[in-house]
Amino acid sequence: MNRRMVFFMTGRIVLLEAALLLLPLLVSVIYRESCGWAVLAASAVALVVGGGLSLFSRPKTQTIYAKEGFVIVALSWLILSTVGALPFFLSREIPSYIDALFETISGFTTTGASILTDVESMSHGLLFWRSFTHWIGGMGVLVLVMALVPTGSGRSIHMMRAEVPGPIVGKLVPRVRDTAKILYLIYLVLTFIEIALLLLADMPLFDSVIHAFGTAGTGGFGIKADSIAGYTPAAQWIITVFMWLFGINFNLYYLLLIRAFRGVLSNRELWVYFGVTVAAVVLITCNTLPLYDGFGEAVRYAAFQTVSIVTTTGYATTNFDLWPELSKAVLFLLMFIGGCAGSTAGGLKVSRLVLLIKTVGRDLKRLVHPRSVGVIKLEGKRVEDTVVRSTSAYFVLYFLLVGGCFLLVSGEPFGLESNLSAVVACINNVGPGFGEVGPAGSFAAYSGFSKIVLSFAMLFGRLEIYPLLITLMPRTWMKD
Amino acid sequence: MQIIVVGCGKIGTTIIASLVAEGHDVTAIDSRSEALEEVTNIYDVIGIQGNGGDCETLASAGVDKTELVVAVTGSDELNMLSCYIARQMGAAHTIARIRSPEYNDSSLEPMKQHLRLSTSINPERLAAEELYHILRLPSAVKIETFSHRKFEMIELILRPESPLVGAPLSQLRSRYQAKFLICVVQRGDEVFIPDGNFVLQGGDKIGITAAYTEFHKLMREVGIAQKQARHVMILGGSRTGYYLAKRLLNAGVSVKIIEQDRALCEELCDLLPKATVINGDGAQQELLLEEGLEDMDAFVSLTGMDEENILLSFFAASHNVPKVISKVSRDELGTLAQKLGLECIVSPRKIIANVLVRYARALENSLGSNVENLYKLMDDGAEALEFNVKDNPRLVRIPLRTLQLKPQVLIAGILRGREAIIPSGEDMILPGDRVVVIAAAGHFRDLADIIK
Numbered sequence: 001m002n003r004r005m006v007f008f009m010t011g012r013i014v015l016l017e018a019a020l021l022l023l024p025l026l027v028s029v030i031y032r033e034s035c036g037w038a039v040l041a042a043s044a045v046a047l048v049v050g051g052g053l054s055l056f057s058r059p060k061t062q063t064i065y066a067k068e069g070f071v072i073v074a075l076s077w078l079i080l081s082t083v084g085a086l087p088f089f090l091s092r093e094i095p096s097y098i099d100a101l102f103e104t105i106s107g108f109t110t111t112g113a114s115i116l117t118d119v120e121s122m123s124h125g126l127l128f129w130r131s132f133t134h135w136i137g138g139m140g141v142l143v144l145v146m147a148l149v150p151t152g153s154g155r156s157i158h159m160m161r162a163e164v165p166g167p168i169v170g171k172l173v174p175r176v177r178d179t180a181k182i183l184y185l186i187y188l189v190l191t192f193i194e195i196a197l198l199l200l201a202d203m204p205l206f207d208s209v210i211h212a213f214g215t216a217g218t219g220g221f222g223i224k225a226d227s228i229a230g231y232t233p234a235a236q237w238i239i240t241v242f243m244w245l246f247g248i249n250f251n252l253y254y255l256l257l258i259r260a261f262r263g264v265l266s267n268r269e270l271w272v273y274f275g276v277t278v279a280a281v282v283l284i285t286c287n288t289l290p291l292y293d294g295f296g297e298a299v300r301y302a303a304f305q306t307v308s309i310v311t312t313t314g315y316a317t318t319n320f321d322l323w324p325e326l327s328k329a330v331l332f333l334l335m336f337i338g339g340c341a342g343s344t345a346g347g348l349k350v351s352r353l354v355l356l357i358k359t360v361g362r363d364l365k366r367l368v369h370p371r372s373v374g375v376i377k378l379e380g381k382r383v384e385d386t387v388v389r390s391t392s393a394y395f396v397l398y399f400l401l402v403g404g405c406f407l408l409v410s411g412e413p414f415g416l417e418s419n420l421s422a423v424v425a426c427i428n429n430v431g432p433g434f435g436e437v438g439p440a441g442s443f444a445a446y447s448g449f450s451k452i453v454l455s456f457a458m459l460f461g462r463l464e465i466y467p468l469l470i471t472l473m474p475r476t477w478m479k480d
Numbered sequence: 481m482q483i484i485v486v487g488c489g490k491i492g493t494t495i496i497a498s499l500v501a502e503g504h505d506v507t508a509i510d511s512r513s514e515a516l517e518e519v520t521n522i523y524d525v526i527g528i529q530g531n532g533g534d535c536e537t538l539a540s541a542g543v544d545k546t547e548l549v550v551a552v553t554g555s556d557e558l559n560m561l562s563c564y565i566a567r568q569m570g571a572a573h574t575i576a577r578i579r580s581p582e583y584n585d586s587s588l589e590p591m592k593q594h595l596r597l598s599t600s601i602n603p604e605r606l607a608a609e610e611l612y613h614i615l616r617l618p619s620a621v622k623i624e625t626f627s628h629r630k631f632e633m634i635e636l637i638l639r640p641e642s643p644l645v646g647a648p649l650s651q652l653r654s655r656y657q658a659k660f661l662i663c664v665v666q667r668g669d670e671v672f673i674p675d676g677n678f679v680l681q682g683g684d685k686i687g688i689t690a691a692y693t694e695f696h697k698l699m700r701e702v703g704i705a706q707k708q709a710r711h712v713m714i715l716g717g718s719r720t721g722y723y724l725a726k727r728l729l730n731a732g733v734s735v736k737i738i739e740q741d742r743a744l745c746e747e748l749c750d751l752l753p754k755a756t757v758i759n760g761d762g763a764q765q766e767l768l769l770e771e772g773l774e775d776m777d778a779f780v781s782l783t784g785m786d787e788e789n790i791l792l793s794f795f796a797a798s799h800n801v802p803k804v805i806s807k808v809s810r811d812e813l814g815t816l817a818q819k820l821g822l823e824c825i826v827s828p829r830k831i832i833a834n835v836l837v838r839y840a841r842a843l844e845n846s847l848g849s850n851v852e853n854l855y856k857l858m859d860d861g862a863e864a865l866e867f868n869v870k871d872n873p874r875l876v877r878i879p880l881r882t883l884q885l886k887p888q889v890l891i892a893g894i895l896r897g898r899e900a901i902i903p904s905g906e907d908m909i910l911p912g913d914r915v916v917v918i919a920a921a922g923h924f925r926d927l928a929d930i931i932k
Contacts, residue, residue, distance in 0.1 A: 066521075155522060174482075174505040174526045381529070384513055 001476065004059040006072050009159075011053025012149065013076040013141055017083060018046035023132060024087070028125025035123040038091035046083045067476065069158025073142055074471035077459060080141060081105045084133060093126055098448045105455045107133030109462035110344060112220025112314040112431030113422075115444045115451070120225055124206060131213040131221050137462065138217025138246070138344035139187050140164060147180035162467045166341025167352050167391050168383075172254045186253045187344075191216045194242045201235040211315075215242045218345045220314030220431040227316040227439065233300060236317055240304045244277065247311035247339030249351075268379055269340050269351045273310075276350070280306040280334055284327045291323070302327075310334040312346035314431025321438030328434060332421065335428045346429030346461055348398065355383065355391050397465055402427055405457045409450045422446070426454045427461040481505065481844055482546045484571070486532030486562045487553030488515040490809065491577070491603065491829050495550060496523055498833040504840060507541045510553075532562035535569065544570035547843055550836060552577040552601075564595045573598040573843060575836070581719065601835060607828040608723030611805060614824065615709045615728065615778055618803040619699070621685065621824050624855050626866060626916050630900040631893045633663070633689045633864065635857065637823055640682030650676035659902040660690040660698050663892040663918045664862045671861035671920045673890045687857055689892045689916070690902060709733065709777035709803060715762040715792060716783035717741070717748045720807065720828070724780065729754045736771060738762045763788060765795060778803040786810055790817045797822070815859075844925075862920040864892065867927040871911040874931055881905030884932040888920040891930075 021043035028036035064072070081104045088100035099115045106113045107130050116122065122130075136144065140163040146156055156176050161169045171179045191212050198208035207223060214221050224230055228239060248270060255263040264270070284302040285295075292298045304317045309331045320331060338347015355378060362374035376383045405423045412419055414436040421433025422443065432439045443451065460468055470476050481504045485496050488510040496519060499506050506525040509532045510516045516527035530537030532551060543549065549566040551559035556578045563574035578584060578600040583591065592600060613623040620634040638645055644652060649662055664687040665672045665680065672678070680686065690698050712728055714721045717739030725735045729752060736756045739745050745759040760767045762783065773779065779796040781789040786808045793806040805824045808814040814825045834856050841854045853866040869876060875883070880891060880903055893916040894901040894909060901907060909915060917930055924930060 157520065157524070171520075171526045174507055175524050177524075178505075 001071070002059060002061065002063060002065075002068050004057040005062060005064060006068055006075065007053050007057035008059045009064075009072045009142075009145075010075050010079060011050045011055075011057065013145055014046050014050030014079055014083060015054065016050075016141065016145055016148070017080055018043045018050055020132070020136060021046060021087070021129070024125045024129035027128040028123065031124040033123040033125050035087065035091040035093065035125045038089075039087045039125055039129065041090050042083060042086035045086060049079070049083065064155045064158050066158050066161075067470065069155075069162045070467040070470045071476060072159055073162040074459075074463060074467040076141060077108065077463060077468075078471075081108055081455075081459075084108065084129075087126055087129055091123070091126060093122055096448075098451055099444075102443065102451045102455050103130065104133060105458050106431070107131070107219065107221060108137035109429050109458040110134050110137050110217040110219040110312070110346065111426060111429040111458045111461075112214065113426055113437070113454070113458070114221065114431075114442050115446075117442055117444050118225070119223060122223075127210060127223050128206075131210045131219070131223075134217035134219030134221060135191070135213040136217075138219065139184060143180045143183060146177055147184050150177060163463070164342060165346070165462075165464050166249075166349055167355060167387060167394075169342070170251070172251060182254055182257075183250050186250055186257075187216060190242070190245065190253075194238065197238045197242075198235055201238055202232050203235050207231075211239060212242075214315065215239055215313065216246055216344065218243065218246050218311045218313045218339065218343070218429075220308070222315060228304070229317045236300060236304055239315065240300075240307050243311045243313045243315070244307045247273065247307075247343050247345040249340040249342035251342055266380070269354065272354055273340050273350045276334075276337060277306060277310055280310065280330050283330055284323075287324050287327045287330075305331065306334065309430060310337060310345075310347075311339045311343075312428050312430045314425070316432060316439035319438065319440045321434050321440065332424070332434070335424050335430050338428055348395070348428075351378065352391055352394070354378065355388065356395055359388055359392060394465065397469075398427075401457070401460055401465060405453055408453045409446070412446055412450055414445070422454065423457060426457040429458060429461050481548065481840060482542065483507070483548045483550065483840065484509060484538075484541050484543060484546050484566070486510075486549065486551040486559070487577075488512075488519045488527075489552070489554060491832055492552045493519060494829040494833045495552060495836050496525055498837050499840060500524055502837055502840060507546075509537060509541055531558075533558050533565060535565060538562070538566055538569055546571045547573060548598075548840060549574045551575070552832075556580050556583055560591070560595055560597075563597055567596045575839065576600050577832075578602060579604060579719065581722070599839070601832060603828045603832050604719035605723045606831050606835065607720045607807065607826060608727060610826055610831055611720075611724050611780060612727045612731075614805060614826075615712060615733075615780075615803070616731075617699070618709050618778060624857065624864065626689075626853070626855070626864065626893065630895050631689055631916060632695055633687050633855075633857070633892070634695075635685060635687050638680055638682055638684045638686060642682070644686075645680050645682050647679065648676060649674055649678050649680070653904075656698065659694060660688055661890075661892055661902050662686050662688050663890050664857055664920065666858045666861060671858050673862075673888045673918060673920050685858065687862075687918070711776050712736070712778045712780060713738065713768075713771070713773060713776045715779070715781045715789075717744050717757070718782055718784065721780075721782045722748065722751065724782075725752050725755050736776075738767070738771065762792065768792075768795070769799075773801060774799050776801050778805070781806045783807075786813045790822065793817075793822055794820075857918070862918060865917045865919065865924060867915050867917065869909055869911055869913045869915055869927060872928055875928065876909050876911050879906055879908050885930055886932055889924075889930045890918045892916045892918045 021039055025036055025039045028039060085100040085104040088094040088103060089097045094100040102115055142159045142163045160176060172182055173179055194212040195208045210223050228236055252264050252267055281303050284306060285298050289298050301318050305320050308315045336348055338349050339345025341349045341351040358376050365372055376388055402423060406420055409419050418435030418437055422437045425431055425433035437443055483499055483504050484507045485492055486509045488508050496506055496508060500523045508519050508525050508527045511531050513529050516529055520527040528541045543566050549563060549571045551562040553559055559576040563576040567574050574597050576597055579602050584602055614620055620636050622635040624633045665674050666685040711734050714725055714737045717737050721737060725737055728735050737748060738758045738760060740761050742759050745757050748757050758771055779801045781792050783789055789806040789808060793804045797804045805826060806822060808825050808827055809829055814827055818825060838854045855864040857864055891903055894903050895914040
């Protein structure tokens with residue numbers, strides 16, 4: 001393995017974090033808060049660590065193979081979170097480092113699971129950083145680095161593949177760098193539109209920015225104890241729509257930009273995503289109608305919660321933990337589905353599920369007609385058998401991970417519903433689950449060990465298992 | 481520039497590699513997804529799976545916004561069809577690989593017109609052309625002609641006993657009356673643009689330019705002239721062999737072709753009545769000796785196997801054949817063989833890639849850059865660029881001696897009207913001149929870029 005290149009790239013990313021930390025610093029200067037020092041110190045640490053890594057491991061060759069791509073991504077995310085937790089810890093606003101790390105990983109992985117019991121007492125600078133991590137983690141840091149700095153090798157596609165979720169990662173334009181730029185540009189523009197609309201819906205500027213970050217990355221960190229519930233219905237609808245928009249494959253926005261409308265409309269994944277969302281909203285509205293006065297209110301709550309969960313954002317306008325069991329079951333299932341591939345959402349991804357269901361269909365047919373030949377098509381193109389196989393393998397691995405983590409946190413005294421939903425909410429990067437970790441609760445009561453397990457679960461979920469798994473295997477680091 | 485390459489075989493991959501290195505946006509089309517995956521993993525290109533002759537595939541590759549479509553699949557017919565459709569759908573320029581001899585005779589021109597091809601490339605013929613140039617002046621490793629044949633640059637390897645070795649270049653020029661310029665030197669893996677104090681050593685690979693008319697005089701005087709090869713043995717009766725034999729025979733050279741396949745031998749006899757065609761296995765050393773290998777002026781190994789070409793070239797060299805040329809397609813093997821001592825290696829893939837890079841630069845020229853023409857020298861270690869001079873006050877009417885050029889850059893020739901000038905420090909560039917610049921570092925897009 002080209003270790004020098006791995007450390008060099010990781011160093012670059014930590015250097016980028018040093019620069020990114022200047023934004024929350026600016027916020028704390030504006031609000032004249034003392035947490036600015038902690039942010040500055042963290043930025044200095046990032047500068048030293050990143051500078052050291054990139055200075056002392058100048059690579060001999062810039063070649064990146066698939067393995068290096070995986071390791072660079074996983075390692076970067078680990079170091080990024082370790083350093084990113086420092087502002088919370090140094091400012092003593094989150095006194096325990098493990099808690100700070102959990103909060104930061106939850107931020108970068110766009111989970112939105114929090115250990116804070118009183119979020120409103122936090123300083124503006126740190127709240128900004130907490131939500132900004134959502135925005136960075138949503139589209140991905142390596143994609144950001146690729147957009148900003150030219151990489152010499154044509155093989156940087158491996159890094160992009162490792163970081164961008166979905167079974168098949170393609171480029172929009174011939175160059176990786178241009179692709180990364182286009183993705184971030186779309187992301188930036190959509191975020192700004194949302195901020196502007198939220199401002200129009202009477203939300204203060206700071207709150208608008210925070211919630212736009214949380215929506216864009218489909219993260220879910222808020223700044224109020226009751227999440228979004230206290231804002232105007234208009235603001236709630238805006239957030240609902242944008243959460244849904246950020247759950248769509250970004251390639252489709254590019255198709256819109258180049259006016260290939262037919263490509264957008266014929267996108268199968270989009271229609272399935274739309275269908276699932278609408279079906280869930282209808283079901284939950286009917287189920288919760290007696291709880292609210294009026295159809296309009298019921299639809300608003302149902303739509304917000306459905307979209308929030310299916311895109312794995314995790315904002316809440318109501319305590320859905322108190323909803324009837326059927327609605328809760330629907331929400332629980334939505335957690336697994338997640339948004340579309342190539343979006344900022346977590347979960348299994350709609351296209352992967354479509355692929356799996358088609359595979360099951362083909363194999364069923366083969367049981368009846370043993371000689372039948374079946375080709376699986378997705379978006380009008382034939383899917384290679386290797387992709388089909390690796391998707392099935394991913395599915396198995398995914399549930400093994402859910403099972404393993406569930407077993408590890410089962411020592412907690414909160415009951416099956418809380419523990420299972422906590423694990424599922426973390427792996428799928430949703431945030432809140434049910435019971436103890438429901439929208440009104442938090443992860444504060446979990447033990448340090450469980451927090452570490454759940455932190456890893458979040459990273460595994462965001463990076464889609466393989467990068468982190470490969471990095472953690474000793475064999476990867478040996479010479480072979 | 482937006483370029484589509486149809487076909488990701490050996491040649492396609494080499495072309496993609498050089499076009500990406502030139503900074504173009506390349507889209508690759510191939511029907512085999514494994515080949516595509518390989519290419520997209522290594523190079524920064526986008527891959528589209530499908531038939532290159534299919535409208536839908538071409539449309540999804542964005543053919544309407546493409547400046548250049550290059551079709552290099554294994555099938556001539558598919559290449560032509562892809563280019564034709566691409567052109568119909570709005571591609572600005574198209575190049576097809578057309579290799580079959582039947583299409584390459586009189587039917588080529590009308591076909592190019594009907595299909596609206598910008599040009600066609602025939603790898604075998606290009607390789608044969610290069611081989612022919614080398615055999616014409618056997619002391620050269622490679623010959624490049626600039627500015628419509630007004631200048632030539634030959635690459636040759638200096639023997640330790642050569643009179644050019646040991647003296648600074650400034651002395652050499654006054655010693656010989658012929659106007660020439662040693663403009664680029666490769667020593668080991670490094671490429672230099674030498675100045676007046678540079679001293680040549682034996683084993684250096686040098687590039688010399690001179691006006692076309694003075695070349696032979698110069699070569700005679702410095703004692704590196706070898707007579708043109710009169711007796712050539714060609715191993716392998718492939719298409720390249722055929723084209724080469726044809727050119728050599730037209731120039732009155734005696735040619736002996738050794739080919740294993742009986743049917744092919746008969747075909748060659750039919751096409752080339754003046755050549756001696758031997759049916760036999762060229763890998764048998766006995767056969768080569770029997771056919772008079774030791775009396776040959778040159779031995780050209782053109783079989784389909786790189787390894788066989790390399791080994792038999794060593795065999796020929798060990799029997800003191802003055803000029804040995806081997807065709808090696810795979811780059812890695814070529815460099816290896818060069819390290820082991822084979823001087824003259826011709827790679828068809830590289831030749832094509834260079835032709836395309838040159839074409840793409842010329843196209844870019846019409847899109848803003850000023851490079852008229854481009855040649856790769858010294859195994860891609862240096863470039864020769866042709867510029868048309870505009871009235872730039874920082875450049876024109878200034879003696880070259882006082883021009884502050886960037887390091888590793890040299891003005892190797894000036895063409896004024898019909899006169900070719902090998903410049904000295906007193907010469908100056910005038911507006912309307914055509915200038916050949918040799919550069920060992922950096923990509924230049926404009927003549928003004930070469931000044932500090």
